[in-house]
Amino acid sequence: MPKNKGKGGKNRKRGKNEADDEKRELIFKEDGQEYAQVLRMLGNGRCECMCIDGNKRLCHIRGKMHKKVWIAAGDIILVGLRDYQDDKADVILKYMSDEARLLKAYGELPENTRLNEGIVGDLEEDDDNLAEDYVEFEDEDIDRI
Template sequence: MPKNKGKGGKNKKRGKNEADDEKRELVYKEDGQEYAQVIRMLGNGRCEAMCIDGAKRLCHIRGKMHKKVWIAAGDIILVGLREYQDDKADVILKYMADEARRLQQYEELPESIRVNESVMDPGDDDGGIDDYVDFEDEDIDRI
């Protein structure tokens, strides 16, 4: 058997996450860019996002972020708009929860956007009805 010369393989690369503990500089939008909130993930490196300008766009996750930065429904992202396709965009950056809150404090994001909460799927059939029941104190005592 050959001697193991490396420092590790796939599992070592998976365990590495250097960007978690360090603070990074807050990136603001420029010309041709827009803030958006992910509505749902579609697979194949794509997601559906509602942009701040009110348009719903199909977003493509760029290769540098693919399988390295995990995006979920409800996340705030920065997308690059396409000049030739208004209904499509490219994901440039995912904001962490504290960065998104700071953007809201600096009034870059509107107050109506819920940071760090999942977005309600428009295809839900219950119409936004909550799945919990309120009990009175007497009810709990009887149980």
Template structure:
């Protein structure tokens, strides 16, 4: 049996991309782009996003971001709108919490947008009240 030669496989030897502490320039939306909040992760690099113009879209995470930038429910993202399919979009960029707060201060995001929470900014769904008793056998 071969002897283990180290601590981990080729991914460890390749090195980690550590850019978390680094500040990057804030990117604003351009024509054909919009800000959105992730409602639901669907798998296969897809997600459901509610853009701040009120339209729910199926968004696809671009290949450069997949497996490098982890997008979660409640995150603020920049999406590229499609000319030919209004109900679909592509995720270009994920904003971290500090960048999303700055966008809110600059007036790019609406005041009712919730940052750093899993709840979305959209209309509140009425919660179902489960007041019933269970009879014991």
């Protein structure tokens, strides 16, 4: 049998993103770039985004970020606009939730932009009202089914 020359398999490669927890410098948009919020993920390294300038664009996730930086619906991203296609853009950077809050505080994002962190808090408040949505069955009803 050949001797194993590597240092590990798939699970070792998964644990390499430990340096992402460090604080990084906040990057602002330049000319040819725009802030956007992800509306939905389309697969194949693409997503549909609503840019701050009001246009809905099909965005392509660049290869350096693909399968390394996970993007979900509701995330704030920085996209590079294309000169030759106005309805398409390229994802350059994903902002973490604290960075997105800073952008909103600096006035880079409009005030009506909903950030992802508020969604979880809304669900916890509705727990009391969930009891009204359920239908209770008697044992006799289950036996008939």
